[in-house]
Amino acid sequence: MSESPVSQEPPIYRRIADGLRTRILAGELRDGDRLPGENTLMAEHAIARATARQALAVLINEGLAVPKRGSGVYVRLFKPIRRHGSRRLSREQWGQGRAIWDADTRGRPFTVDEVEIVRQPAAPDVAAALDADEVWVRRRRYLVDARPVQLASSYFPAEVVEGSAITLHDTGPGGVYARLGDLGLPPAHFTEEVRARMPRPPETDLLDLPGGTPVIEVSRTAFTASGRPVEVNRMVLDSAAYILQYDFDA
Amino acid sequence: MSESPVSQEPPIYRRIADGLRTRILAGELRDGDRLPGENTLMAEHAIARATARQALAVLINEGLAVPKRGSGVYVRLFKPIRRHGSRRLSREQWGQGRAIWDADTRGRPFTVDEVEIVRQPAAPDVAAALDADEVWVRRRRYLVDARPVQLASSYFPAEVVEGSAITLHDTGPGGVYARLGDLGLPPAHFTEEVRARMPRPPETDLLDLPGGTPVIEVSRTAFTASGRPVEVNRMVLDSAAYILQYDFDA
Numbered sequence: 397m398s399e400s401p402v403s404q405e406p407p408i409y410r411r412i413a414d415g416l417r418t419r420i421l422a423g424e425l426r427d428g429d430r431l432p433g434e435n436t437l438m439a440e441h442a443i444a445r446a447t448a449r450q451a452l453a454v455l456i457n458e459g460l461a462v463p464k465r466g467s468g469v470y471v472r473l474f475k476p477i478r479r480h481g482s483r484r485l486s487r488e489q490w491g492q493g494r495a496i497w498d499a500d501t502r503g504r505p506f507t508v509d510e511v512e513i514v515r516q517p518a519a520p521d522v523a524a525a526l527d528a529d530e531v532w533v534r535r536r537r538y539l540v541d542a543r544p545v546q547l548a549s550s551y552f553p554a555e556v557v558e559g560s561a562i563t564l565h566d567t568g569p570g571g572v573y574a575r576l577g578d579l580g581l582p583p584a585h586f587t588e589e590v591r592a593r594m595p596r597p598p599e600t601d602l603l604d605l606p607g608g609t610p611v612i613e614v615s616r617t618a619f620t621a622s623g624r625p626v627e628v629n630r631m632v633l634d635s636a637a638y639i640l641q642y643d644f645d646a
Numbered sequence: 647m648s649e650s651p652v653s654q655e656p657p658i659y660r661r662i663a664d665g666l667r668t669r670i671l672a673g674e675l676r677d678g679d680r681l682p683g684e685n686t687l688m689a690e691h692a693i694a695r696a697t698a699r700q701a702l703a704v705l706i707n708e709g710l711a712v713p714k715r716g717s718g719v720y721v722r723l724f725k726p727i728r729r730h731g732s733r734r735l736s737r738e739q740w741g742q743g744r745a746i747w748d749a750d751t752r753g754r755p756f757t758v759d760e761v762e763i764v765r766q767p768a769a770p771d772v773a774a775a776l777d778a779d780e781v782w783v784r785r786r787r788y789l790v791d792a793r794p795v796q797l798a799s800s801y802f803p804a805e806v807v808e809g810s811a812i813t814l815h816d817t818g819p820g821g822v823y824a825r826l827g828d829l830g831l832p833p834a835h836f837t838e839e840v841r842a843r844m845p846r847p848p849e850t851d852l853l854d855l856p857g858g859t860p861v862i863e864v865s866r867t868a869f870t871a872s873g874r875p876v877e878v879n880r881m882v883l884d885s886a887a888y889i890l891q892y893d894f895d896a
Binding site for chain 2: 406410454457458459476481482486487573582583584585586587588589590591592593594596597608609610611612635636638639640641642643644645646
């Protein structure tokens, strides 16, 4: 498809964007570098301001650049977090008291903020997934290198986890999965559903997303060996910050 | 976080968008229904045209609605394709001569067009992944229910597959994986990397994406039992058309 002849010359703003993209992907323009401003592009290419703005908007929309108010447009190549779907959730990980999040960040500084833990009636979809009317919800936001990268809400059947450390701020070594193990319900199987979409207004604010950055939605259900669902985790990820990796056999 | 008190009343265009979103998600407004037009929203809420436009833009950006030129904005809830990461690539599937694509679409009509098959020098990243300087590339576009949903480019080490049906339009029963099996190199392990981003200009055209629709990028490498890479497949998916599912054990 890319080999087929083009029927038309692409518009000038696209050609300018193509040129800048090539320089970014080749490493000539690097993370944090300021892109040529509107005035520079106008003078260099003898174009109108609106055209220069369009060219920069292409790169912003692709997540390769980010505007900073009153200061210009900058290359943004945050080193993405490689989130390893299966390895990170291996029993070896939480069974030995390690935090799952350590597997993702590999030593990069991360923090968890805005932790909210409440018992509440389950929304219809969560109630159906967990076969429970009431849930304990753990909501939090993760930051890596001081940048917010993920919102997560974990739901547990309230009757099952009531009185356990899953309802506390400090869940203890190995976290919620180790505690489910203490309750005789260790997770044995996981299903993750992955989608992408544009963020909704509160997500844009909480993840500090520049315009044109989609989010990845991961919805995971944890099941015991006998197939009983014990957790639903709804995650919203800044797509520019993540690569999701899944390994499996034929 | 969603429970925390709001410090400010949201602007009117957001409240209008919220109301329409609720009606869509509740099923009151259905796939293909026309949303209230700018004039209707202006009269109903006593707002300016720009405000009405902003409200509709919110839903378009979230992928819940799509503008049709000169005709209005319509609900778009295409029944997503559930792409099952591991099951679809099981040896049972291609070993018995079935097409992998059948596992995804479950009887929905699908077509493959724009198939291009060429031998060419490998780009640096593909060369590194396959340990090969020259590759055979199979490029195609998939359509489901007559809607383009995926672009895919499969790369094979040219020396390995030269002269096999992998270089032909008709790869025979079981497709390229069965043919790699014939060559003594059946895939045993797969790694998929999943990202999301805004589409690049040719992708917007080929996938017929409305504004504000991100794409999911899946990059898969197939390895033999001895760890030899035999295929790299770069896929670009319309995010509004797909749910990716991955199952794994603790």
